[in-house]
Amino acid sequence: MSNLIPEPAVKRMPMYYRYMQKLETEGRIYISSRELAELTGLTASQVRQDMNFFGSTGRQGCGYPVAEIRYDLGRLLGLDREQSFIIVGMGNLGMALVHYEPLAEKGFVLSAAFDNAEEKIGMCVGGIAIQPMNEIENVVKMQSVKLAVLTLPSNTAQEVGERLYQAGIRGFWNFAPVDLYLPQDASIVNVHLDASLEMLSYRMAHADLF
Amino acid sequence: MSNLIPEPAVKRMPMYYRYMQKLETEGRIYISSRELAELTGLTASQVRQDMNFFGSTGRQGCGYPVAEIRYDLGRLLGLDREQSFIIVGMGNLGMALVHYEPLAEKGFVLSAAFDNAEEKIGMCVGGIAIQPMNEIENVVKMQSVKLAVLTLPSNTAQEVGERLYQAGIRGFWNFAPVDLYLPQDASIVNVHLDASLEMLSYRMAHADLF
DNA sequence: TAGATTGTTAATCGATTAACAATC
DNA sequence: TAGATTGTTAATCGATTAACAATC
Numbered sequence: 001m002s003n004l005i006p007e008p009a010v011k012r013m014p015m016y017y018r019y020m021q022k023l024e025t026e027g028r029i030y031i032s033s034r035e036l037a038e039l040t041g042l043t044a045s046q047v048r049q050d051m052n053f054f055g056s057t058g059r060q061g062c063g064y065p066v067a068e069i070r071y072d073l074g075r076l077l078g079l080d081r082e083q084s085f086i087i088v089g090m091g092n093l094g095m096a097l098v099h100y101e102p103l104a105e106k107g108f109v110l111s112a113a114f115d116n117a118e119e120k121i122g123m124c125v126g127g128i129a130i131q132p133m134n135e136i137e138n139v140v141k142m143q144s145v146k147l148a149v150l151t152l153p154s155n156t157a158q159e160v161g162e163r164l165y166q167a168g169i170r171g172f173w174n175f176a177p178v179d180l181y182l183p184q185d186a187s188i189v190n191v192h193l194d195a196s197l198e199m200l201s202y203r204m205a206h207a208d209l210f
Numbered sequence: 211m212s213n214l215i216p217e218p219a220v221k222r223m224p225m226y227y228r229y230m231q232k233l234e235t236e237g238r239i240y241i242s243s244r245e246l247a248e249l250t251g252l253t254a255s256q257v258r259q260d261m262n263f264f265g266s267t268g269r270q271g272c273g274y275p276v277a278e279i280r281y282d283l284g285r286l287l288g289l290d291r292e293q294s295f296i297i298v299g300m301g302n303l304g305m306a307l308v309h310y311e312p313l314a315e316k317g318f319v320l321s322a323a324f325d326n327a328e329e330k331i332g333m334c335v336g337g338i339a340i341q342p343m344n345e346i347e348n349v350v351k352m353q354s355v356k357l358a359v360l361t362l363p364s365n366t367a368q369e370v371g372e373r374l375y376q377a378g379i380r381g382f383w384n385f386a387p388v389d390l391y392l393p394q395d396a397s398i399v400n401v402h403l404d405a406s407l408e409m410l411s412y413r414m415a416h417a418d419l420f
Numbered sequence: 421t422a423g424a425t426t427g428t429t430a431a432t433c434g435a436t437t438a439a440c441a442a443t444c
Numbered sequence: 445t446a447g448a449t450t451g452t453t454a455a456t457c458g459a460t461t462a463a464c465a466a467t468c
Contacts, residue, residue, distance in 0.1 A: 004419065008459065010412060014405035018387065032425065041389075045461050048426065060426040061468040077408045078415035096306035102387055102404040146414065171414040173407055177228065177312055179251075184420070187413035189406055194312040195224035196399055197383055198287045202220060203397035204356065204381040205288035209214065210394070218435065242449065255437050258450065270450040271444045 005053045012050060013073060015040060020070035030063035084111035085147040086140065086169075088160055090120050090130055093175055094151035098126040108147075112139045133160070140167040147171040154178045215263045222260060223283060225250060230280035240273035294321035295357040296350065296379075298370055300330050300340055303385055304361035308336040318357075322349045343370070350377040357381040364388045 005013075019039050023031055033047040040047070051058055051069070054076060058064045074080050085108055087094050097103070098110055110126050114133045123130045131139065139145070148169045150157055157176035164172070165182050172188045174180055177195070180188050203210075215223075229249050233241055243257040250257070261268055261279070264286060268274045284290050295318055297304050307313070308320055320336050324343045333340045341349065349355070358379045360367055367386035374382070375392050382398045384390055387405070390398050413420075 006459070010409065013412065014402070014408040017408065018405070034425080043461065044425095045463090046459090048428090049460075052427065056427080058426050059468060060466075061424045063425070076412065076415075078411040079408065083411065092306035092309045096302035097403075099302045100403065103407065106404060106408065108407065147410070170417065171410050173410050185417055187410055187417055189410040189413070191401075191403070191406055192224070193307075193310065193401070194316060195228070196401055197313065197318065198224040198227070198289065198316065199221065200357070200381050200383050200397055200399040201288040201293065202223065202286065203399070205286075207380065207395055207397055216435070244449080253437065254449095255439090256435090258452090259436075262451065266451080268450050269444060270442070271448045273449070 009050050009053045012040075012042075013054070013077060016050070016054075017070065017073040017077060017079075020066055020073060023066045024070050028066050030059070031066055032063040033058075036064070079106050082107045082109050083147055084109045084143065084145050085149060085171075085173075086110075086112045086114065086136075086145050087149040087151065088114045088133070088136070088164070089150065089152035090115040090117075090123075090125065091151060094149070095125060097149055097151065097175075111143055111145050136163060137167045140164065140169060144168065148173070150174045150176055150180075152176050219260050219263045222250075222252075223264070223287060226260070226264075227280065227283040227287060227289075230276055230283060233276045234280050238276050240269070241276055242273040243268075246274070289316050292317045292319050293357055294319045294353065294355050295359060295381075295383075296320075296322045296324065296346075296355050297359040297361065298324045298343070298346070298374070299360065299362035300325040300327075300333075300335065301361060304359070305335060307359055307361065307385075321353055321355050346373060347377045350374065350379060354378065358383070360384045360386055360390075362386050 019036065033044040033051070037044040037047045051064060054073060056064065057068055057072070087098060087110065090113055094113070098113065110128055113125055113128055113130045114136055115121065115130050116133050120130050121132050146169060148164050148171065150161065150172060152160055154176045157174065157178050158180060161172060161180045161182055165186055170186055172180060172182065172186060174188060174190045175193065177192055179190065182188065229246065243254040243261070247254040247257045261274060264283065266274065267278055267282070297308060297320065300323055304323070308323065320338055323335055323338055323340045324346055325331065325340050326343050330340050331342050356379060358374050358381065360371065360382060362370055364386045367384065367388050368390060371382060371390045371392055375396055380396055382390060382392065382396060384398060384400045385403065387402055389400065392398065
């Protein structure tokens with residue numbers, strides 16, 4: 001199990017997880033692939049394929065057990081335990097992410113924050129004092145943090161990324177509009193906010209084609 | 211031309227645009243599909259296919275003219291003109307996006323900001339005073355804005371989305387962790403930050419599989 | 421049991437890759 | 445011209461959809 005889930009199905013996992021959470025709080029016990037398809041805008045067939053990829057425990061004639069699927073998806077996504085993270089670059093976006101509720105709710109815990117600007121060092125965010133970036137290596141090694149949020153200007157992102165990797169960080173949530181090049185065993189997710197807005201702009205300009 | 215570019219190619223457009231911009235500032239005149247493939251991590255074949263989808267003007271034996279392709283992609287993406295937008299929900303994330311440089315650089319201009327919290331109304335962000343949400347309809351109609359950024363709690367996003375649509379908004383950049391349901395002619399891009407971090411968490415937990 | 425719905429195989433569809441002729 | 449590289453068609457690959465037998 002957990003074997004080789006195709007990339008497109010992996011991308012759908014957080015959405016399934018979100019709907020399962022919602023259904024669970026609504027007290028729903030079972031849900032059929034047909035109904036789940038309606039909610040998500042997929043086909044029932046695809047929902048069943050995906051559930052099988054995820055190692056489904058559906059019950060024929062009845063549907064999928066909501067609480068169980070929610071739990072299993074959470075485990076697959078690594079949300080069954082707390083994960084500490086550091087954040088590097090305390091500009092507006094960095095500040096906003098530190099306070100972003102859904103992260104704390106999903107078990108992501110801020111363990112340190114870094115910036116190089118004199119006037120920011122020592123400032124308190126989310127109950128934590130901002131430290132200068134030359135402390136990164138110490139902190140990452142001491143606390144063996146594996147996850148970092150990069151809210152940096154594009155021209156320093158690659159360099160800082162490499163330093164973080166050296167220090168032991170293996171997961172990079174990158175908000176700088178550049179692609180990071182790091183060794184194979186680093187996991188990188190780029191958010192590329194500007195690209196996402198450009199896609200919207202494209203769709204608006206060509207809405208007549210749909 | 212501009213006819214029916216397949217969705218996966220559309221998703222790659224902002225990346226091509228970014229590299230073309232970079233190459234242009236570096237003074238590069240032509241670039242081959244082979245080299246562009248190296249930069250982007252795609253295959254040369256796919257780059258050529260994509261360029262054809264975009265209505266390419268490549269030159270055999272020589273490559274693609276950087277400045278021209280950059281310009282054409284910009285037009286396709288709707289970045290050849292200013293686009294005004296409003297932002298609804300002035301929490302931390304809303305504040306951060308207002309000041310997010312790349313948006314201004316790409317021609318997106320903030321035209322109004324809204325929130326319902328008493329203490330925020332009248333506050334100045336990005337040179338603009340925050341207004342109460344019952345002003346939305348007036349402002350959107352008067353200025354005929356078409357684009358809105360939604361940085362709202364999930365429980366109000368759908369309702370506010372509908373109001374915005376009624377008022378004339380047709381592009382929704384949604385940061386609430388819910389799916390918006392709006393009429394066909396609305397363009398919606400969901401950012402779903404939490405889902406993006408969950409994907410990273412998944413990859414870290416299963417990095418050995420890659 | 422009968423009805424509903426999954427699990428799974430096969431068919432279809434679309435995207436990516438390979439190949440090569442066209443041409444700058 | 446010869447060399448390089450595009451434009452484009454055909455082959456491959458993988459994901460989605462359809463169909464239906466298994467079974468709760």
